[in-house]
Amino acid sequence: MIGELMPETVVCAEAFEDRDEEALFPEERRVLGQAVERRRREFTTVRACARQALAGLGLPPAPVLPGVRNTPQWPTGVVGSMTHCDGYRAAALARASDVTAVGIDAEPDGPLRPGVLESIALPRELAWARTASPVPVHRDRLLFSAKECVYKAWFPMMRSELDFEDAEITFSQAAGPGPGAHGAFHARILRPARNSLGQQVGSFSGRWSARRGLLVTAIVLAAPS
Numbered sequence: 001m002i003g004e005l006m007p008e009t010v011v012c013a014e015a016f017e018d019r020d021e022e023a024l025f026p027e028e029r030r031v032l033g034q035a036v037e038r039r040r041r042e043f044t045t046v047r048a049c050a051r052q053a054l055a056g057l058g059l060p061p062a063p064v065l066p067g068v069r070n071t072p073q074w075p076t077g078v079v080g081s082m083t084h085c086d087g088y089r090a091a092a093l094a095r096a097s098d099v100t101a102v103g104i105d106a107e108p109d110g111p112l113r114p115g116v117l118e119s120i121a122l123p124r125e126l127a128w129a130r131t132a133s134p135v136p137v138h139r140d141r142l143l144f145s146a147k148e149c150v151y152k153a154w155f156p157m158m159r160s161e162l163d164f165e166d167a168e169i170t171f172s173q174a175a176g177p178g179p180g181a182h183g184a185f186h187a188r189i190l191r192p193a194r195n196s197l198g199q200q201v202g203s204f205s206g207r208w209s210a211r212r213g214l215l216v217t218a219i220v221l222a223a224p225s
């Protein structure tokens, strides 16, 4: 699902079931510690996806450890993002020469718990999310996923926090081809900043897709030419 949302410069790998006995690096095992079974499964399978994507970039396997604020630490010259939710794990990686930032997020396509929408949405987003969708997707969950996706693209690049009220998302959507729904979104950053490459980051363009009971969102910021 996630690969369909990406340009050719981004290599994706995804799993709908956990892979048994995937090898973790010793340092990854240490990070996992005594984590519960659910966490062990998502951690292990998403790292298998990451190594598959690294191979797709022509790079050898490497450990993927959490860094500042749990940001995944990629080999030098690589940018990427990972996501996991029930029934889905994915990694999306690219060469830093092609792409400055990637964010991906996956969620079950179901309603948010009561009160969550009101805590993450700006007034215009709230009005949109409360309007019936002409295509099969839970708008409140889609908004949440797009905001998580924005954060995952933002934080590793900027190394600064971004709150839910700091990005305003607008969506476009289309039905088909094929089952489910898909479309694009635009994230306007309400407190824009410059990244270390000198790019002013004031917005992101993203894409989304919903099917198989899942929804996925993706953002790619191309490197300056």
Ligand SMILES: CC(C)(COP(=O)(O)OP(=O)(O)OC[C@H]1O[C@@H](n2cnc3c(N)ncnc32)[C@H](O)[C@@H]1OP(=O)(O)O)[C@@H](O)C(=O)NCCC(=O)NCCS
Binding pocket: 042, 043, 046, 066, 068, 069, 070, 071, 072, 081, 082, 083, 084, 085, 104, 105, 106, 147, 148, 150, 151, 152, 153, 155, 156, 162, 163, 164, 165, 166, 167
């Ligand atoms: C970091 C955050 C976005 C992760 O969301 P989540 O739904 O738990 O994430 P997923 O399960 O889809 O993905 C988890 C992966 O995200 C990645 N991740 C974690 N922290 C990250 C960060 N600060 N930056 C980028 N990626 C991060 C990790 O790879 C993690 O997998 P791992 O723990 O196995 O390494 C969320 O916990 C969070 O802090 N949200 C608040 C900030 C926010 O969303 N602001 C909105 C801005 S508009």
